[in-house]
Amino acid sequence: MTRDSADPRAAFEELALPLFEPLYNYARWLTHDPIEAEDLVQETYLKGLRGFGSFAAGTNFRAWMYRILRNTFLTSRSGLRAVPPVSIDEDPDTYEQISVSETPESLFFARADSETLRVSIEALPLLFREVLVLSDVENMSYREIAETLSIPIGTVTSRLIRARQKVRNTLRGER
Amino acid sequence: MTSHMTPEEIEQQADGEAEFAEHLRDCAVCANAVLGAMQMKRAIRAMPRFTPPAALRARVLAAPPRRSYSAWWLAAAAVLAVVVAGVVLLRARDAAARQLVDLHTTILASANPVDVLSTDRHTVKPWFEGRLPFAVDVPDLAPPFHLIGARVIYWRGQPGAYLLIGKGAHRISLFVFAGDAVPRAIASHAGMSIEVWRARGLAYVAVADVPANDLQPLRQAFARD
Numbered sequence: 001m002t003r004d005s006a007d008p009r010a011a012f013e014e015l016a017l018p019l020f021e022p023l024y025n026y027a028r029w030l031t032h033d034p035i036e037a038e039d040l041v042q043e044t045y046l047k048g049l050r051g052f053g054s055f056a057a058g059t060n061f062r063a064w065m066y067r068i069l070r071n072t073f074l075t076s077r078s079g080l081r082a083v084p085p086v087s088i089d090e091d092p093d094t095y096e097q098i099s100v101s102e103t104p105e106s107l108f109f110a111r112a113d114s115e116t117l118r119v120s121i122e123a124l125p126l127l128f129r130e131v132l133v134l135s136d137v138e139n140m141s142y143r144e145i146a147e148t149l150s151i152p153i154g155t156v157t158s159r160l161i162r163a164r165q166k167v168r169n170t171l172r173g174e175r
Numbered sequence: 176m177t178s179h180m181t182p183e184e185i186e187q188q189a190d191g192e193a194e195f196a197e198h199l200r201d202c203a204v205c206a207n208a209v210l211g212a213m214q215m216k217r218a219i220r221a222m223p224r225f226t227p228p229a230a231l232r233a234r235v236l237a238a239p240p241r242r243s244y245s246a247w248w249l250a251a252a253a254v255l256a257v258v259v260a261g262v263v264l265l266r267a268r269d270a271a272a273r274q275l276v277d278l279h280t281t282i283l284a285s286a287n288p289v290d291v292l293s294t295d296r297h298t299v300k301p302w303f304e305g306r307l308p309f310a311v312d313v314p315d316l317a318p319p320f321h322l323i324g325a326r327v328i329y330w331r332g333q334p335g336a337y338l339l340i341g342k343g344a345h346r347i348s349l350f351v352f353a354g355d356a357v358p359r360a361i362a363s364h365a366g367m368s369i370e371v372w373r374a375r376g377l378a379y380v381a382v383a384d385v386p387a388n389d390l391q392p393l394r395q396a397f398a399r400d
Binding site for chain 1: 182183186187190192212215216218219220221222223224225226227228231232234235236247248251
């Protein structure tokens, strides 16, 4: 990939357009709403283009674009509603410990159709939902998620565990 | 074999962020947990993705955008701020009305509604001196109004003058405060008329069970120089 300094817009589009579908997908997971997701993606591209000069070449462009989209969402009406005013990162010691008698996960994932799975992920609070989506839907590494969300890797791990536990509990409850 | 893997280690293994091959070879419990975590990941990744409408790509490529997401949000915030300010103002007026009507009723129900009983304004005005941080001008009241007495009251943490004025069998409470703690207008409350006016840096609030129009001469008498 080359950055043509003569035409920053072309350089931006070359980097940003391959992210079009993933950004829209992420926007849908954040907003739960197709219209809002469209506006969010459009605003993200506009802000990205405007701020492209401040993007440091060689750093993670994908994380940069996701971060713009997320920040735009968080300052929107539904974004402000989605984030609780207090921290939700609880003590990792409260995680469920592995139980020997636990039903193998495979049993209920075989039964859980993707619609049930989607509903249980959509029910997650935003801060848990986004790490799960970035990790398991967008296939980001812990490091890249940490960079996108501007949080430590340890927080990524603990939120991810709690997100997955919540989804598992929901699926179990629906057995 | 030592203890089982922690929940973090299970997820890290499933995510390919760490490797615990040795332990997993010997521990069926942890191997099962890792397998479960990987199956869940796979199930999530296999979910159908949201596909953007074709028109969106065209819109994104065309600048400037049809409308701005943040501009829309700012407009909504502005509308909300106006509504909230309006509600707060109305509530403040409402609260002031309730408090002043309560004061009026309490004072009238008291055995000694006033501390100085005098129909003579020249007695009442000096009585307030040293009791209040401002001077209270008591005009000569023309019939049907007549001065009954006065006292000092406290409302919302500040001292004020209280004048009890009669109009026939009706009793009118006239509160006088310095400063701008009194709302510009106070709605009538519980069948009481409330009249608010300002003169020479003082705020006057008249409360009585008479029609609001009947309070106008009183207002003119006090607002007059």
